[in-house]
Amino acid sequence: MDGEQKNLKVGAWSVTVGGIQDIKGFAELCCVESKNSDPRFEVIKSSVSTRVFRFKWYDKTYYYKEFCFNNKLKQLRMLKRGTHLHHIASELRRFGFDTPAIVCRARKGTQVFVVSDEANADESVYNVLMDKLDMSLPNLQRFRYKLGNEIGRLHTAGFVHGDLRWGNVLVRDVNADQPVFVYIDNDRTRKYKQLPDQERIKNLVQLKYPGSLLDKPESDWDAMWEGYVSGNPEVRAKEESWRRKVDEKNRKRVEAWWKKPRNKQLLEQRNQANGTANEI
DSSP states (O other), rough: OOSSEEEEEEEEEEEEESSSSHHHHHHHHHHOOOGGGGOOOOOOOOTTTTEEEEEEEEEEEEEEEEEOOOHHHHHHHGGHHHHHHHHHHHHHTTTEEEEEEEEEEETTEEEEEEEEOOOSSSSEHHHHTTTOOOOHHHHHHHHHHHHHHHHHHHHHEEEEEOOOOGEEEEEEEETSSOOEEOOOTTOOOOOOOOOOHHHHHHHHHHHHHHHTTTOOHHHHHHHHHHHHHOOGGGGGHHHHHHOOOOOOOOOOOHHHHSSSSGHHHHHHHHHHHTTOOOOO
């Protein structure tokens, strides 16, 4: 929500909104209670602790996200989530990173919601790295390098993404010399004056982990790692020790995932596909 903002009341909701045509009408629409049965809103699959809807306003698409934890303490911690999301989106954009603007945020008692612009992107990193696009191997390796370089650039600017899943980074112009990466789900994204090493390592493990679960070749990670280091020249002196830490934390996380009871059948299928009965 870059630019002028307006505070208003819609029923019991305290709403802050800006950069929208017909601010009052937009706020009233966002505060409609019966979104599940309202044809103007499309339900989007989300976590059990959120409700997400897509809707249009003056031919533009927006995303509504409401936080709804059953745990009262967790819900109380959400009271400043709208302010945080607006701030971190503005900061990311100010430092040259692409993320949807937060155009509206509101509170009513312990209820909180935010509304964002639609992301300007073509694909998710997940779709690209799961080889769901028609890309040659050299182009995929180039993309992995560019992704690592982008995360290095993010860290150099002092940001750590709170949940760096492949699906939380979108991309446009994927085949261009410089793809544009778009960050979403910035709920726990933070900016530091001096980024702690453990936060960097946490993001790097999040980046490596999905490929490890899928038994992706280590060379895929090599390309991301080299891109990351190239985007963080100051990392060169710590490169070997940091990579060992990332690899070890990732190994433990993968082992823990396969040991969960709900993943037992997947592990058996994985071992059969690999022609082995050995468990991790």
